[in-house]
Amino acid sequence: MSYTTYHGTQIRVVCPVHAISVNKYKVAFADQCGQQMGVFNNTQEAKAFVSWLLTMH
Numbered sequence: 001m002s003y004t005t006y007h008g009t010q011i012r013v014v015c016p017v018h019a020i021s022v023n024k025y026k027v028a029f030a031d032q033c034g035q036q037m038g039v040f041n042n043t044q045e046a047k048a049f050v051s052w053l054l055t056m057h
Contacts, residue, residue, distance in 0.1 A: 004052060006045075011038055015056050022050060029053060 002013050014032040021028040027046050028037045040046040 002056060004049070006038065006040065006049070011036070011049075013053065013056060017053055017056055020050060020053055022046060027053075 002015070004011050004013070012033075013029070013036075016032065018030040019028075025040045025042065025046050026037055027040065027049050028035060030036075038046075038049060040049065
């Protein structure tokens with residue numbers, strides 16, 4: 001289980017990540033606990049989060 005913090009909100013990710021979907025500032029992903037969504041302020045932050053998700057093992 002891994003955590004990342006975005007503007008004081010903790011996002012929990014339980015590996016493995018099964019799917020990732022991006023729509024502008026929203027990043028939806030499915031992990032072992034189900035589906036979750038993060039909403040970011042700009043595309044750069046969304047891309048950084050996706051990059052972090054892709055490094056999860």
